[in-house]
Amino acid sequence: MRLSFACLVGNFAGWVSRISGRGRGETLRGRTILAIDPRALIKLSKGRELVLVSGTNGKTTTTAYLVRMLEAATGELVSTSKYGANMSAGIATALAQGPRNRLVVLECDELYLPSMAQDLQPKVIVLLNLSRDQLHRTGEVRKVANLWRDTFVTDDVTLVIDRDDPFLEFAAGSAGHVLRVSFGGRRHPDAATCPNCLKLLDWGSGDYLCSCGLGSQLAQVRGDQRLRGPARNAVLAIEAARLMGAIVPIELATELTENAPDRISNFEIGGHSIATRLAKNPESWREALAQVEAKCVILSVNARGIDGRDTSWLWDIDYSALIGKKVICTGDRRLDVAYRVKVQGVVEVATTETFEAAIAQAGSGPVEGIASYTAFQELAAAQLGIHARQGGRP
Amino acid sequence: MTLTIVRLYHDLLGTYGDQGNAEVLVHRAKAREIPVELVEVTPGMTVPTSGDIYLLGGGEDGPQTAALELLRADGGLNSAVTSGAALFTVCAGFQLIGSSLPGADGETISGLGIVDVHTVYTSAPRSVGELVCQPTRSHLPLLTGFENHQGLTELGPEMQPLGMVKRGIGNGFAGAEGVWHGNIIGTYMHGPALVRNPELADVLLASAVGDLVEFHDPYADALASERRKTLWPHS
Numbered sequence: 083m084r085l086s087f088a089c090l091v092g093n094f095a096g097w098v099s100r101i102s103g104r105g106r107g108e109t110l111r112g113r114t115i116l117a118i119d120p121r122a123l124i125k126l127s128k129g130r131e132l133v134l135v136s137g138t139n140g141k142t143t144t145t146a147y148l149v150r151m152l153e154a155a156t157g158e159l160v161s162t163s164k165y166g167a168n169m170s171a172g173i174a175t176a177l178a179q180g181p182r183n184r185l186v187v188l189e190c191d192e193l194y195l196p197s198m199a200q201d202l203q204p205k206v207i208v209l210l211n212l213s214r215d216q217l218h219r220t221g222e223v224r225k226v227a228n229l230w231r232d233t234f235v236t237d238d239v240t241l242v243i244d245r246d247d248p249f250l251e252f253a254a255g256s257a258g259h260v261l262r263v264s265f266g267g268r269r270h271p272d273a274a275t276c277p278n279c280l281k282l283l284d285w286g287s288g289d290y291l292c293s294c295g296l297g298s299q300l301a302q303v304r305g306d307q308r309l310r311g312p313a314r315n316a317v318l319a320i321e322a323a324r325l326m327g328a329i330v331p332i333e334l335a336t337e338l339t340e341n342a343p344d345r346i347s348n349f350e351i352g353g354h355s356i357a358t359r360l361a362k363n364p365e366s367w368r369e370a371l372a373q374v375e376a377k378c379v380i381l382s383v384n385a386r387g388i389d390g391r392d393t394s395w396l397w398d399i400d401y402s403a404l405i406g407k408k409v410i411c412t413g414d415r416r417l418d419v420a421y422r423v424k425v426q427g428v429v430e431v432a433t434t435e436t437f438e439a440a441i442a443q444a445g446s447g448p449v450e451g452i453a454s455y456t457a458f459q460e461l462a463a464a465q466l467g468i469h470a471r472q473g474g475r476p
Numbered sequence: 477m478t479l480t481i482v483r484l485y486h487d488l489l490g491t492y493g494d495q496g497n498a499e500v501l502v503h504r505a506k507a508r509e510i511p512v513e514l515v516e517v518t519p520g521m522t523v524p525t526s527g528d529i530y531l532l533g534g535g536e537d538g539p540q541t542a543a544l545e546l547l548r549a550d551g552g553l554n555s556a557v558t559s560g561a562a563l564f565t566v567c568a569g570f571q572l573i574g575s576s577l578p579g580a581d582g583e584t585i586s587g588l589g590i591v592d593v594h595t596v597y598t599s600a601p602r603s604v605g606e607l608v609c610q611p612t613r614s615h616l617p618l619l620t621g622f623e624n625h626q627g628l629t630e631l632g633p634e635m636q637p638l639g640m641v642k643r644g645i646g647n648g649f650a651g652a653e654g655v656w657h658g659n660i661i662g663t664y665m666h667g668p669a670l671v672r673n674p675e676l677a678d679v680l681l682a683s684a685v686g687d688l689v690e691f692h693d694p695y696a697d698a699l700a701s702e703r704r705k706t707l708w709p710h711s
Contacts, residue, residue, distance in 0.1 A: 214491060217624055222491070222536040274487040274519070280538035280580050282519055391605070392622035394493030394666040417702050421671065421695040422496070425503045431695070 085125050088118035089178045096175070108163065112171030115178060123170065126177035127202040130161075132186045133322055134198060137210025137250075139365050141189035142166040144210060144315040147338050148187045148322055155328035161186040169194050173202075185326070192226050196233040207234075208242045208322045210315055212249035213272055214398070215363040216390040223272050227253045242322045244314065245301050246270070248290055252277040255296075261321055264301035265314055271364070271398075311369050313339045349451070349461050352441050356380070358451030360458040362389065364398040367452070371403045376448040379404060380440045381423070382413040382457035389454045393418045401426040408432075410440040413457045437461060478511040479684055482527035484553065484569075487518055488543045492624065494533025494566045496668035500677050500696075501529060507691050510681070523552030528684035529562045532569025534624075534666060540568040541580045547572070547588055557590055562659040562683045566669060567625055570654065570662030571595040578627060591657050592632030600648065602626050607646060607665055608708045609639030609653040611676075618642070619653075619673045620703045621665020629662075631655060638663050642708060659683045671696070672703050 096111030115122050135145045142165075149160045161183040163176035168189045176188055190198045192212070199207065209230075212223050230253035234241060237258020243250040245262035247270055254260045255278070267288035276283045279294035291297040305317045316338035323330050346359045358380075359370040385393050393415050401423050408430045411420040416433045424431050434440045437457075441449065453461060460471070483498040498514055505512040517523055519542070530553060535543070547553050557563050563573065571577045574593035579585040582597060607623040619639055628648030631637060637647065638654030638661055646653030646664055654663035661680070663669055670677040674696045682688050 217492065224536055224538065272491065275538045275542050277538075280541065282542055392492070392624060392666055394496070394622060394668055397493040397496030397499070397668055397671070398490065417695060417699040418671075421699050424695050425496075425499055 084119045085122055088115045088122055089181075091115075091118055092175070092178060108165060108167045108175045109171045111178070112167070112174035115174045116170060122174055123177065123198075123201045126174065126181060127186070130186050131184055131326060132188065132202050132204040133206045133208065133326060134188055134190045134195065134202065134204045135208045135210070135322075136190045136192055136195045137208075138192065138213045138215045138363060139369075140210045140311060140315045141168060143312055144208065144319050145187055145189040147316050147319040148208070150338075151319060151323040151330045151334060152185050152187065152326060152328050154331050154334050155323060156185065158185055159183050163188060170198075173198060193229070196229060199233055199239065204239055206240050206242060206322050206325045208318050209244070209250050209253065210318065211244060211247045211365070212253070213270075213363060213365045214395060215365075216388065217392060217395075223249055224277050227277050231255055240325055242318050242325065244318060245297075245299070246289070248273045248283065248292075248296060249277050251296055251299070260299075261303065261325065262299060262301040263303040263305060263318055263321060265305040265309060265317075266307045268307075309339065310372075311365075347458075347462060347465075349465060351461075351464075352438055354441050354444075354449065356441065356449055356451050358453055358458065358461060360455065361452045362455040362458075364395050367399045370452045371399070371401065374403055374407075374450055374452070376407075376450040378408040378410070378444045378447060378449045380410045380412060380437065380444065380449060380451040381416075381419050382437055382440075382451065382453040382461075383411070383416065383419045384414045384454050384456045385418075386414070386456045389456050396422045401428065404428050408444070410434060410443055412437050412440045413454065478513050479505055479529075479681075480513050480515060480524075480527045481505075482515045482517060482524060482530045482556075484517050484523065484530060484532050485519060485539075485543045485546065486516065486533065488539035489533040489535035489569055491536055491539075492534040492567060492666045494531075494569070494666060494668050497533070497564060497566070497670040497677075498531050500668070500670045500674070501531075501681060504674065504677055504691065504693070505681055505685075507693065508681075508689050510685055519546055523547065523550045523556070525552045525556045525559070527556055527561055529564065529680050530556060532563075532565040532573070534567030534569060536568075537578075537580045540572055541585070543568075544572040544577075544585075544587065554588060554590060557660060560659065562680050563590065563661070564670070564680055565660075565662045566666060567623075567664055570664065571627055571629065573660070573662060574629065575632065591655050591660055591662060592635055593629050593655055593662065594632070595627040595629045597626060598628055598648070600628065603628075603645035603648065603664070605644055606707050607644030607653065608642045608704075609644075609646060610642055611639040612636055612656060616673075616675050616679070617700075618704050618708055619665065619669075619676060620700075620707050621663065621667040621669050621672055623664040624666065625664055629655075629664075667703075672700055674700055 092115035096107030099107035637652035
């Protein structure tokens with residue numbers, strides 16, 4: 083009774099938020115549901131089969147892959163959050179949409195994963211990676227790995243992990259069921275020391291094995307070493323789908339592993355179509371920079387809450403892919419990124435206050451964009467006619 | 477003579493982007509046509525003792541202890557500093573050159589003893605946010621950075637701070653931020669610190685090569701000034 087009322091009021095609040103142009107209303111809807119029925123998450127997930135997807139990079143795309151896979155394999159509708167809302171409120175909204183759908187795939191913020199795993203009792207949890215991100219909020223990478231290790235101590239859930247990430251191997255160390263996938267040959271930039279015993283980690287030829295035993299468990303699945311991040315995540319999603327009893331059609335599996343779509347959007351701004359990649363931490367910037375083809379690139383960087391308030395990490399990235407190109411920097415922290423690429427050796431660097439002004443300055447040739455989290459959200463929202471500042475004050 | 481900048485254990489102490497300090501020093505030296513070389517020291521290598529400026533950055537607790545043990549066993553950094561080399565250290569790097577600090581399990585361990593500072597864990601929440609300080613040497617403008625640390629650091633009686641805190645926490649004792657002792661600087665400022673405070677980068681360069689020719693780097697100056705105005709509008 084209470085839950086039905088909560089969902090009804092939540093729907094109304096979400097609708098008001100949408101029609102008043104404040105946003106998609108997903109978060110407000112979820113917050114309202116949880117305010118009226120604090121046990122809504124437990125109730126809404128009862129009797130359903132859930133997969134949670136967490137990690138620093140690739141949560142939203144991997145969740146979308148898994149939804150496509152499960153829908154293609156079962157013919158059923160799968161409940162999910164489409165826009166990357168991955169804390170309690172967004173998850174409540176996703177669960178309340180299609181409450182009779184048996185299958186649910188949800189992405190989950192790293193710090194919320196312990197409580198969500200407890201409340202939602204998922205069947206499978208996919209752990210993609212752990213790397214530096216929002217250090218002001220999450221603290222050290224090892225802190226998150228420790229939190230997860232303390233969470234996964236039961237055998238009623240199966241973890242699907244990329245075991246090449248020592249933080250994930252450590253996090254899964256006490257879990258009952260772990261499916262390890264390995265691609266090999268990738269040194270983790272944040273794991274110079276072992277997350278378990280803190281000794282220097284021996285990376286040998288690109289794979290780690292510590293004298294304390296971390297890394298000694300063999301992977302059950304081996305993927306192609308040449309795969310890029312999104313394709314590797316598609317392999318993890320295929321394994322998760324299989325654990326959910328779904329056989330992914332071969333055409334879809336091939337499409338996603340051979341040509342995995344990035345978190346990339348074509349924004350229509352000022353009569354131009356700008357292919358823009360979301361890059362929110364060093365790992366995703368490296369992926370995005372490796373893909374840039376245009377001669378002119380717009381970099382948009384903010385440092386509001388979810389972006390990480392410290393922009394020092396901009397100096398962890400090698401921008402040599404931009405040398406010889408025209409680079410226009412925008413966003414709240416355009417000067418930080420402009421100076422960074424200048425020191426890297428990019429000659430033609432400009433700054434503009436807005437993304438629109440950057441496009442105007444770009445000229446007529448092809449232009450690509452790379453945007454930090456809230457900058458990307460703002461561009462995405464503007465496409466829907468919403469012109470609101472995303473992510474709070476800097 | 478070639479100016480030698482030595483970046484120590486960037487793999488272990490590179491969590492907070494402080495490796496950018498080395499790149500800025502190289503950039504500002506090259507702009508003045510000073511021959512410059514950046515030496516990258518990784519675990520397993522001997523620390524050279526002939527460098528001019530040594531750099532240590534911030535990192536997590538485990539890697540901090542690992543770096544401390546490597547430096548202690550090597551001894552090269554202590555020798556170089558005794559011979560007058562400059563040393564710029566940030567956060568975990570600042571803590572480990574002190575007399576004592578918390579180990580990976582919170583126990584008190586001895587540091588390299590290059591400066592007399594003592595770092596402790598208290599019940600205070602982690603210090604996270606923008607930091608602004610008034611440098612103790614008057615020719616420098618306000619310094620800004622981003623701090624993110626658990627430990628708090630008390631200066632020994634002979635030690636001078638890098639600056640006095642105007643915004644943020646800094647060392648967490650007596651309103652001080654960092655340490656400045658001869659050619660040795662310790663700070664809690666990330667940003668990286670020498671990116672956001674180009675005048676401080678020049679102090680280090682001058683300590684190694686003497687008087688510097690004037691150099692204006694428009695983006696560096698604009699960034700430093702934007703941060704100062706945003707974080708301390710009274711300046």
